[in-house]
Amino acid sequence: MSHIDELKDEVKESWRDSPLLQACLSIIDYLNKLPLDEMQMLTFSSFKEAMGEKELTDHVVRAVALLANTSIHALDTKLLFVDDDENEFELEKSDLAEARRRGEFIHPETGIGIRDFESKIVPYFVPSQRFLEFKDR
Known part of the structure; x- marks a missing residue:
């Protein structure tokens, strides 16, 4: 076997x-x-x-x-965050949990808060x- x-x-x-x-x-x-x-x-x-x-x-x-x-x-x-320019960033589950708790995801490059982040998580x-x-x- x-x-x-x-x-x-x-x-x-x-x-x-x-x-x-x-x-x-x-x-x-x-x-x-x-x-x-x-x-x-x-x-x-x-x-x-x-x-x-x-x-x-x-x-x-x-x-x-x-x-x-x-x-x-x-x-x-695993998770990816894909921004509007189709740049991909690996995302830890803890980062997603924190974003959900805060109600926004902080873009890893720009530092800008994103409220509709759930649709950008793959x-x-x-x-x-x-x-x-x-x-x-």
């Missing part, structure tokens, strides 16, 4: 009654086939395609959430260290 099969068995055990089980397994297979250099900025669109979906659906979002936010922990969530995903330990080489 390959290492990735061990992770898939864990997912099957944890989510055997979930309608998201097959979606999670499809995402794991997709990740397992990707070269490491192509795993650095995965988006919901990446996973949509991995699942054979034409549109981004709640099904895709929920499957990614399961893989990122449960004991399976195959994915780490989530992306990277494989977790845990996933990488299971990944077939």
Whole structure:
């Protein structure tokens, strides 16, 4: 049995009654086939395609959430702030929490407060260290 099969068995055990089980397994297979250099900025669109979906659906979002936010922990969530000039800045979750508390986000370069910042925050995903330990080489 390959290492990735061990992770898939864990997912099957944890989510055997979930309608998201097959979606999670499809995402794991997709990740397992990707070269490491192509795993650095995965988006919901990446996973949509991995699942054979034409549109981004709640099904895709929920499957990614399961893989990122449960004991399976195959994915780490990262954030980007994209300003009006399409400059991208990595954002820590604590920075987002602080901006939400204050009601504005301070632009990392200009220092200007931005009130409608939520629409400029883009989530992306990277494989977790845990996933990488299971990944077939």
